[in-house]
Amino acid sequence: MSKFMASVDQRTNLVGQNRLELLIFRLNSPQPYGINVFKVREVLQCPELTETPGSHQFVRGIAHLRGVPITVIDLSQATGGKPIADLATSFVLVTEYNRTTQGFLVGGVDRIVNINWEQIMPPPKGAGNNHYLTAVTKVDDKLVQVIDVEKVFAEISPPDETVSDTIKAEAASLDLTQLTVLVADDSSVARNQVKRALSSIGVKVQLVNDGREALRWLEAKAEEMGGDITSQVPLMISDIEMPEMDGYTLTAKVKAHPDLNKVHVVLHSSLSGVFNEAMVKKVGADQFIAKFHPDELASAVKHWMFS
CATH class of the missing domain: 3.40.50.2300 (Response regulator)
Structure with missing residues (x-):
């Protein structure tokens, strides 16, 4: 896993032309999901989490990473699934985007794939308006769903959208x-x-x-x-x-x-x-x-x- 985390860290400093490096992970089933590696700062086995009274129902707790508190969100729950049960075998994707740092609890991580953006398709139109996908693609003949983590985080911690x-x-x-x-x-x-x-x-x-x-x-x-x-x-x-x-x-x-x-x-x-x-x-x-x-x-x- 140390090599995997080093690989994530290295790739977050790369910028390609019309190419995407996708981190493949799982929630509560074999279904593969994806997130842009550029959003991922670190991948680690789930550390000890401190529960916070009154926090959002999808927040599993606070992780203290090198002295810095990070909110950890159960990504399965936040996207309509069951809570991830076994924290001992789970992982946290520490992400940095929209000027914030947060962690997403996932069931497991697989690997990083490098693909062209032309291979990434928008979600099918019949999926409705309430899904949590920004795109879909195929990797090894399996459909990978790219989760809209911006939507997930905005629902849990809505940003201030007011112009002064x-x-x-x-x-x-x-x-x-x-x-x-x-x-x-x-x-x-x-x-x-x-x-x-x-x-x-x-x-x-x-x-x-x-x-x-x-x-x-x-x-x-x-x-x-x-x-x-x-x-x-x-x-x-x-x-x-x-x-x-x-x-x-x-x-x-x-x-x-x-x-x-x-x-x-x-x-x-x-x-x-x-x-x-x-x-x-x-x-x-x-x-x-x-x-x-x-x-x-x-x-x-x-x-x-x-x-």
């Missing part, structure tokens, strides 16, 4: 009625967070689920307008990890397109702890913002809409 009155007042003096911001994110929670924040300052938002859909939408808009689209769509906000086409690849394609290259691109990612600033510059993005801080996002939108 100061930012709202500044935006009120701007004419935003003819402008649209394109938002690309595979997480329904993240899309709606951005939409609510931007709508509160009067910004029109077009939502898409992944990078490929975003590129198609932009290209269709360019064809409709006969060229440069920035008079209507001056800004795109994109997640980095998305099915079919990641945010890095999407940004590079937008910046290389003669009709789209003037569109400003803000990469808005939960991968704040392991983000590679050099990669943003390489693909030509205009700014990186770690999820989720509504004032910071709204301020950036105000800036790039009129730059």
Whole structure:
């Protein structure tokens, strides 16, 4: 297991082009699940947990890792399953995203696989709106379900989505009625967070689920307008990890397109702890913002809409 943990630690410092390294794990059955390795800071056998009175029902306790308290969430319970029973044989995925660190209790860990984002598909449309998946893929002929851990954590510890009155007042003096911001994110929670924040300052938002859909939408808009689209769509906000086409690849394609290259691109990612600033510059993005801080996002939108 020490080699496995070292492998996780090493891979969280890597950034590829339209590639994903997926940590495969199990909950209460042989069904494989996945999480982006970039979100994982550490994998360890479940340590002793301290129960906290009054905590959320899915929080199994607090783990003290090198003197730092980490909330440990039962990922099986949080996604509608039975509690993980045997803590002695269980593992904790210590994750870092959305500017927070938390642990997820899982039944077991398998391995890391390196695959192309084109092999990652959105959840089937018939799955409804209440599932906890951002994507599915096949590994060794088995269907792997990628869990939306952002949604899980947001339900347990909802973030503050309120834009301050100061930012709202500044935006009120701007004419935003003819402008649209394109938002690309595979997480329904993240899309709606951005939409609510931007709508509160009067910004029109077009939502898409992944990078490929975003590129198609932009290209269709360019064809409709006969060229440069920035008079209507001056800004795109994109997640980095998305099915079919990641945010890095999407940004590079937008910046290389003669009709789209003037569109400003803000990469808005939960991968704040392991983000590679050099990669943003390489693909030509205009700014990186770690999820989720509504004032910071709204301020950036105000800036790039009129730059």
